[in-house]
Amino acid sequence: MKKKLIQVRTLVVYVLPLILLLGSCSVKKIVYFNDLPIDSARVVKEAARFNEPIIQPDDILSIMIQTIDPVSSAVANQAMATQAVGASSATNTGTQVISGFLVDKEGYVQMALLGKVLVKDLTTYQARERITQMAQKFYKDPTVQVRFANYKITVLGEVARPATYTVPNEKVTILDALGLAGDLTIYGKRENVLLVREHNNQKELVRLNLNSSDLFQSPYYYLKQNDVVYVEPGKAKAAANNSSRTQTFALIGSLVSLLVVAFTRL
Secondary structure, three states, X not given: OHHHHHHHHHHHHHHHHHHHHHHHHHHHHOOOOOOOOOOOOOOOOOOOOOOOOOOXXXXXXXXXXXXXXXXXXXXXXXXXXXXXXXXXXXXXXXXXXXXXXEOOOOOEEEEOOOXXXXXXXXXXXXXXXXXXXXHOOOOOOOEEEEEEOOOEEEEEEOEOOOEEEEOOOOOOEHHHHHXXXXXXXXXXXXXXXXXEEEEOOEEEEEEEOOOOHHHHHOOOOEOOOOOEEEEOEOHHHHHHOOHHHHHHHHHHHHHHHHHHHHHHXX
């Protein structure tokens, strides 16, 4: 009887802490920025720098000219391009029709009354200044707004809502994109998120670690237009899809529970 009691106690003392330790390790892996100490504050002195996106051919721009007389400015505001995209935004899902001014292969937008405007390699702020100067030839004190109409980010993999998202704000971080996609699922690998970026007709592949606060200093913290974020499934996803492993874990859990009950009754 004493021998059995010792065996049960040994299993409880060693097996249960091991299971709890494994569980705590799993929890740590799904917590963002788990390298930060509890109840502490940290100031990121060299945070990632945001670089304004540059207008390129095939971009679609939303350009709005406002004057005292809205009827006269309506002529210049007639959009010259529409594009149907199978994309999602922060509020809508499905196919969207984007209206705006298409940047042609030479980098120009064609605007009524103003004519051809070269916007290639400019930021939206610089494009606004250029269009304002041209509009002043026809309007008195015009106010011009320029922004990207097809600024999109794609989020795939182990997230709640994988899709392509058209965002109205050019200053989008990796966390913003994951937030739009409903955050990672419990199976997503937070320490190995893949970012795919096209630059000079080449694909740039970058791995990001959401478990580390160094992410805030990464030059890839801010996303660019047409970036693709892929969240890889972890081993837990494969285990969850494997019925035999699931049954094995359930059997071990039942055995441990049985040992605990037997120990309490001795």
